[in-house]
Amino acid sequence: MAQTRPGRIGEMEEEPLNGALENFVGYNLKRAYMVIQADFRKIQGSEGLSTRVFSALSLVVEYPQITQSELARMLGIERSGLVAITDELERRNYLTRVPVPGDRRVQALVPTQAGQTAYKDCLALVQAHEDGLLTGLSDKERETLVDLLRKIRASGEGDD
Amino acid sequence: MAQTRPGRIGEMEEEPLNGALENFVGYNLKRAYMVIQADFRKIQGSEGLSTRVFSALSLVVEYPQITQSELARMLGIERSGLVAITDELERRNYLTRVPVPGDRRVQALVPTQAGQTAYKDCLALVQAHEDGLLTGLSDKERETLVDLLRKIRASGEGDD
DNA sequence: TATTGTTATACTCTATAACTATA
DNA sequence: TATAGTTATAGAGTATAACAATA
Numbered sequence: 115m116a117q118t119r120p121g122r123i124g125e126m127e128e129e130p131l132n133g134a135l136e137n138f139v140g141y142n143l144k145r146a147y148m149v150i151q152a153d154f155r156k157i158q159g160s161e162g163l164s165t166r167v168f169s170a171l172s173l174v175v176e177y178p179q180i181t182q183s184e185l186a187r188m189l190g191i192e193r194s195g196l197v198a199i200t201d202e203l204e205r206r207n208y209l210t211r212v213p214v215p216g217d218r219r220v221q222a223l224v225p226t227q228a229g230q231t232a233y234k235d236c237l238a239l240v241q242a243h244e245d246g247l248l249t250g251l252s253d254k255e256r257e258t259l260v261d262l263l264r265k266i267r268a269s270g271e272g273d274d
Numbered sequence: 275m276a277q278t279r280p281g282r283i284g285e286m287e288e289e290p291l292n293g294a295l296e297n298f299v300g301y302n303l304k305r306a307y308m309v310i311q312a313d314f315r316k317i318q319g320s321e322g323l324s325t326r327v328f329s330a331l332s333l334v335v336e337y338p339q340i341t342q343s344e345l346a347r348m349l350g351i352e353r354s355g356l357v358a359i360t361d362e363l364e365r366r367n368y369l370t371r372v373p374v375p376g377d378r379r380v381q382a383l384v385p386t387q388a389g390q391t392a393y394k395d396c397l398a399l400v401q402a403h404e405d406g407l408l409t410g411l412s413d414k415e416r417e418t419l420v421d422l423l424r425k426i427r428a429s430g431e432g433d434d
Numbered sequence: 435t436a437t438t439g440t441t442a443t444a445c446t447c448t449a450t451a452a453c454t455a456t457a
Numbered sequence: 458t459a460t461a462g463t464t465a466t467a468g469a470g471t472a473t474a475a476c477a478a479t480a
Contacts (some may be wrong), residue, residue, distance in 0.1 A: 134397060135332045139404055139416060140310045140325065142423035147307045147349060148448095149430030164471075165300065172295045183438060190305060192472060197440060211439095213428045219438040237294060244299055250425045256299060259422045261466050263302035265410045270309030308471095327458095343461060352449060355455075357463060379456045379461040 179222035317403045339382035
């Protein structure tokens, strides 16, 4: 490592390492997101669920007979993206696509017993994961963080 | 819209819309990140800089003669990823790759005048962008948010 | 006409592994 | 041996645009 702190040797303050960039909400959001994403993958291992599949499974377990379109709306992604996710969950035998009487376009996503237990196990893992990674945050700070993130979501998720 | 709130009609509380998922830090982090990312793109337009190119430009302007490897370390991505970013900034005439006397492996990234003014303009745009999107957050809340995000980063960015 | 599930396709961002030229 | 820049390649994750079946 030739130089850990490039340029600008004669600065007086030590707080803002990189003037503008490090103070942006967006930049810090991205970096923190990358950290949590990488940690999630590490915990789950190469055979485990990805974050998006875990999220989908969570909603399927909570709302049995939910529809792919509803799921897409709740997750904030396009319908077309749900197909691969649903395929994976079906391949793992965590849910089944069940025809809905009265509307033959729709398929209800019904969690299997295996899906429900897999979700519970995964949930415990993820909670321990967040507890471990967010160990520097108090319960109140964590709550504050979620509140602030939800405010950002509320600002932007209206324009669909 | 057939059903805005699927399943589980008889719940007593109204706070946690989706029990587990909506309360996870990771999930809210991802959703908020997607909001800010999408907004950034919308503001910049199809010809504008992406977030990662803007971040790189920011560091190049702040640390003239920074190296690609140093840049990669500061941005938390691999060296190989910097090539395309540097190519784009060079193609836009925002920086030049300058040989460094004493070590012929290295190329210093030197911002051009166009790069510096483009950065300043872009910076103003991005700041207005964050101001607009984070309008629901007070200055103090924004500061708190950045602090909390940095704590998460500190927890995870050690393992390189 | 509108909606559901689906396919095809492309784009962005990132990582890994290798190469070359230098050190 | 190690490092800087580079290339090739692959893998997530997302979006758009279309289509068939159904409403």
